[in-house]
Amino acid sequence: MKFALKEGHGFTYVEEGEGQTLLLLHGLMGGLSNWEIVIEEFKKKYRVILPILPIYEFPVLTTGVKTLSKFVHKFIKFKKLEDVVLLGNSLGGHVGLVYSLAHPDKLKAMVLTGSSGLYENAFGGSFPRRESYDFVKEKVEYTFYDPAVATPELIAEVYKTVNDRNAVIRLLAMAKSAIRHNMKADLHKIRIPVSLIWGRNDKITPPEVAEEFHQLLPDSELKWIDNCGHAPMMEHPHEFNRLLKDFLDTRNI
Template identity: 75%
Template structure:
């Protein structure tokens, strides 16, 4: 992904194209590259922005999903954004849900794929064999339907992160915060249009999670992608972009 990373006012972000804003939020061990196919497809028609969430930089006592939502609000205000369509994968979806509850006036619509917020089956509470590269590789492959999607570069990145002590402590704190902050009782308050684009073979946030989101959100539609795991925009980018375009066209009307 050959995009310019901007550094400004303590924020690091990608900002491509012009028009209505698509704000993309990555997951717990996600990276900007996870959204590469979405940026490529839509930057000619939309302003596509990806802020790097400060998952590894927050003070340990404030490491949690609410802190990330506050960070997103500071970023949106700093950039003067309005009428934003939020897209979130995994933890990014959870942060987006918390954000829209607190600041609905800034959000036009949402797209959730493999979002946490109800239930997730992630690495678990610890990384008992984090020094073991093959163990980490298996865990990254578990994220996808096709293990080949877990490239060596991706596995190397996760291995490096979870073998850095300050980073792994924050990952575990963030994961526990996400589990504690269950959204079920609040979802009925979210009235913006929401599109749930879900991998039918997601083992992290399995299909029943998407079905529950659809039942609890007042204005949601649900689309499945076959042979697809937890990160649909990476594993099945063409199908994901097709469904995303249908939703964006619908909310234009």
Template identity: 75%
Template sequence: MNYVLREENGFRYIEEGEGETLLLLHGLMGALSNWEKVIEAFSPNYRVLIPMLPIYDLPLLTTGVKTLSKFVHKFIKYKKLTNITLLGNSLGGHVALIYCLAHPENIKTLILTGSSGLYENAFGGSFPRRESYDFVKEKVEYTFYDPATATKELVDEVFQTINDRNRVIRILAMAKSAIRHNMGKELHKITIPVGLIWGKNDKITPPEVAVEFNQLLPDASLYWIDHCGHAPMMEQPEQFNLLLREFLEKVTLKV
């Protein structure tokens, strides 16, 4: 990935393009590179910002989805962002939902893809055996419809992460926080337009999760991507970007 990682005021982030703000939030095992094709497609028309969420840097007692939402708020205040289009994948979607409830005045529209917040089947129901590279490879492949999407570089990155004791403790704490923090009873309060772009073959947050989000959110639009797992922007980037653009145009026409 050829984008500059900026470091300012305790934040690490990518910023590309100019225009309305498109703020992207990565997942628990995600990275800024997950959004590469979104940056390419949208930076000509949007100011695309991707903060690195401090999942591994928080004190253990405060490691949780609410703390990440507070971090996002600090970042938004620091960058003086308003009228934001907020897009989150997996845990990033969960953090985005919490943020929208706390600070609706800053958000124009929300897009969720493979978001937690209602249900997730993390690592296929079992925590990886850290010493087994093949087991980790199998679990990373489980994230996608096409196992080939789990490149060696991606598997190496996850293997390295979960063999770092401090990181693995925080991953567990964050995953438990996400599972405990079910948002089913709060979603009706989010009245802005929400786009749900979901892989039809997502095994982490299965299709029925998207259907439930669609039912519980007052102004939701649900889009499906065939032959696609938990990270559509990585596995089917062209289709994902097409649907994202379609949703954003629909929102613009509503205004």
């Protein structure tokens, strides 16, 4: 990670640049490094903030999407943020959707990429066998169109997580919470502009998920990235940045 981590009031986060706030939320198995090239590009004009979501730190009984949304709200209050543009990948997008319903006054716009909230096929329908590195490698590669994007460092990070018993218990609790917390009935209430930037080859939240989001969100646009899986900002970061810039420019943000 090339950016310095900051700490305060129990939060750990990256903060770069000045201007309109872009708040980035990572996914269930994601981390800060997923957004490096996005931060590098947009810190030139925006205040880009990326908090570490404490997915593995909540009590098991309270581990869930709503708890993460409350954490994000506390962070936004701590940083005194207003008119936030929230960007979320996978679980981070789901958390953003829940947050936008609870606190619509805090957000100016939202960008979702590979977001859960309607449907997801995490790990290709099966959870990794903890003892099998090769199985974990296969399932991490499943996230991407090009399996080479799943670097040995990324695979090792996921392997370490799924071999930590406490982390796995919370990981499963969070995944189950995401499945239970379907957003279909509530999406019509989200009135802010939403850009859906989706990998056309996403196998975890497939293209029909993006199309349903586009249909149900009142003010949304849908942009595709070809030869791309579940994490466009990692697999095709420059194309992702171009589409993000177009959205921000079009909306005068």
